[in-house]
Each structure stands twice: as structure tokens, then as C-alpha cells.
Amino acid sequence: MAAPNEITPAQLLRKIGTPDVPVIVDISIPEDFEDDPKLIPGAIRHSHTDMAGLMAKLNGRHSIIVCQKGIKLSQGVSAWLRSEGLSSEYLQGGNYGWRAHAGAPRVPFAALPVTSGSNTIWVTRHRPKIDRIACPWLIRRFVDPKARFLFVSPAEVAGVAQRFEATPFDVEGVYWTHEGPKCTFDKMLDTFNLRTDALDRIATVVRAADTNKLDQSPQAAGLLALSVGLSRLYRDDNAQMEAGLALYDALYRWARDGQNESHDWPGDRT
Template sequence: MPSFLEISPDKLNRLIGTPGAPAIVDVRTEEDFALDPRLVPGSIRRTHADVTSWADSIDADAVVVVCQRGAKLSHGVAAYLRHAGIDAESLEGGFEAWIAGGLAVPEAKLPRRDAQGRTVWVTRSRPKIDRIACPWLIRRFVDPDAVFLFVPTSEVLAVGDRFEAVPFDIEGVFWSHRGELCTFDVMIEEFGLASAPLLHLARIVRAADTARLDLAPEASGLLAASLGLSRMYSDDLEQLEAGMLLYDAFYRWCRDATEETHNWPSPKKGA
């Protein structure tokens, strides 16, 4: 059982992917990281020795610190962060405990980060489904600070080249449709995020994005809501922010509420 200065892997797993998830900081040594160069979803790498120089840059209400075994490095960094006024906990058992039952993102799959430590992505403007679903997945499970550039279709590759942004959901690039799979499917597979709830959500996204609504009964609702948002917002980034809530809701339904039904009028007491 974790102490009041620790969080269990199970509890952290329930928070990851939700709007209220803590920032996750991986402080494993280079030697330990080389043994398994994967990351707890959504985490960033920092060195424990430099904690006093980067502690003030953490923009989060709560932080979970991860080291190899949940011992001196994570507890020491968490203590420094608490000294800086940040609510910080150590991951119980560290990365070794996490990988025993949790998802992990291969570091080699992550794009090069910019000077601010953010991944930068570029895609076609006027997003509908895949180009909202993919940024949601990235921000919730890969890089909470990811930057998304929406540009004319004809300029996606050139902007990617000039601004070192990774193109996605456009023909001829790595992060795009593959056969019957949409880009959201591909990202789940490549980032090692194949949990049951995300795979369920992926089927809904694929059905709505590829006009195969028979694949999932919920796809019609996602399509309708997505097209409605595209009519409500002329600014793609504002639409993305609104779409984040939509996908938060669909994810929580896939994870927690698929067995729940709703009827009206409600059954009378004692009936």
C-alpha cells in the first residue's frame, strides 16, 4: 500500500487520459532508461540532478515523479517539487512496477521536440474527425504540451519541412491511414497504447472517419457531433479545444460506461 507521498500504478493508470491527470516526470538515470527506453504515457524526461533549475518551469497542479524503482530519485525530486509549492508524489514501485501492468510509449516513436520540449505536428486545416481524434490522443497519452499546426493541404509537407513539424493524416506520410485503418488506429498501435477502451474508441473513430457507420453504433453520433463542431468554429484551434471535451466523454464511456443504460421514465421505487 502506498504511503501518503506515493501514488499506486493502478491509481495513476485511472488518471492518465483524463483532463485531471497529473504531469508525469520521468527522472530515471540514462543507464536505467537505456534498459527500457519507454515512457509512462504522457510523461516527460528530466534529470534529477537539475531539479532546482527546472522545478519552477512545471506548469501543473499535481506531479507524479517516476524513477526506476520508486526510491531515492523520485522521492527526492518529489520533495524538491513540494518545496517549490507543487503537489508531488512518487510512483510506488517506479517504472518497474508500472510496466508490470501498464501501457508504455516507445521513446523512439516520439518526434523530435522543439526548444520548449514540445512535439510539433502539422496537418490539413478544417479538421473533422481523425484530425481532432489524433491530437486528443497525443495530448492525453503522449505529449500534453504538443503543438498542432493546421495549414492548407497543399502546404502540409512544406510547413513540416521548414518548421520541423511532423505531418499526419495526409497521404504519403508515416502517420496516416494504412489499409482499412485510420490515422487514429495507427497512432494507437505505434505508440503502444492498445488498451481495451482505446481500441473500442478507435473502432468508433474509424467507422465515423471512413463512412463505415455499421462498424460501431456510436459512430453516427460521433460523426454528427464532429460535423456540428466544424460548423460552429471557423478557427481550427478553437474547434480542437472543443473537440477535446467530446473525445474525453467518448473515452470515459468506452472505459467506464458501456454497460450503463438510460430509460425514461425511471422505474418507480419498489417496482
């Protein structure tokens, strides 16, 4: 019988990419992690010996604890958190179980930008439309839930990146940018090893809308219209980004399990 505080890889995979995903904490010991330095999308690293620091980091939020095999470390940490009144589960099979589950992506730790703080900082041109909203959504939902985004004048992106240890994206001449017909969103999917069916569907829509090739995706014109509308509704770029995240949350659910649904009138028409 499964433990009441155990979550399976299939159940966790359904949560990842959604705005209400719990905090995923990888507590694998350094030697195990160095042998296979990859993370479940959105996971953070933390030592199992620092419970006070972990509780402070969780700040009351529900967590899913992951160790190498889902045995003593993750079950012990999860039980400790529950003894402190926090809601916590452990991943069945740990990282081994996740690797064995079909379609479960893993983010290479080396692909994460180097930062002196606990979270990544990104900088791009102000007045975002499509790629510069899609990329923050991807990072927040699959890479770093607490990532910070700075929107500045195009001429100041390089300088801000240097002074604030931020990673520039979606500007010319940097690593995280367009390559040929592909967008920055595509670059991030490839580098972070996030090529899933659902994210590939979104990439097709983003690419068509962002490069003005609307004939390549039936949904691209709609994304373009909504993106332009958001840019007119909000003068503040960060407020626009936060509103845009909800748009991409909905697009993700469509791409994951709703793309075959249609609508007609009247409602009972077959």
C-alpha cells in the same frame, strides 16, 4: 503503511487519459532509461539534478515523479518539491512497478517525433472533422500534453512540415496516415503501443465514422454528427480542436468504464 505522497500504478492508470492528469516526470538516470527506453503515457523526461529547471517546468502544477524503482530518486525529488510548497507524489515501485501492472501501457521513446524544442509539433489539413481531432486528443492525453498542432491548406502541409520542423499526419504519403481500412488514429495506437481496451473501443468508433462505415459501430453516427456540428460552430481550427478534446474526453470515459450503461424513460424502469 503507504506514504501519504505515494500513488500506486493502479491509481495513476485511472488518471492517465483524463484532462486533469498531473504532470508525470520520469527522472530515471540515463543508463537505466537507455536499457529500457519507454515512458509512461504522457510522461516527460527530466534530470533529478536540475531541480530549478523542473520547478520552472511544473509552474505550480501537481506532479508525479517516477524513477526506476520508486525509491531514493523519486522520493527525494518529490520531497524536495513539497519542501518548496509544490504538490507532488512518487510512483510506488517506479517503472518496475508500472511494468508489472496489468494493462499499463508504455510508449516507446523512439516512436516520438524528433523535435528541436521541448514539445512535438504536428501539422495537418485545415478544417478537421474526425481523425484530425481524434489524433490530437490521443497525443495530448497519452503522448505529449504540450504538443502543438498546425492546420494549413492541404497543398501546404509538406512545406510547413519542412520549414517548421513539424510532423505531418493524416495526409497521403506520410508515415502517420491511413493504412488499408485503418485510420491515422489506429496508426498512432499501434506505433505508440497504446492498444488498451478503452482506446480500441474508441478506435472502432473513429474508424467507422471517419471512413463512412457507420454500420460498424452504433456510436459512429453520433460522433459524425457531433464532429460536423463542431466544424460548423467554429471557424478557427484550433478553437474547434480544443472544443473537440472535451468530446473525446467524454468518449474515453464511456469507453473505459461506461459502455455498459444505458438510459430509458421513465427513470425507474428496470
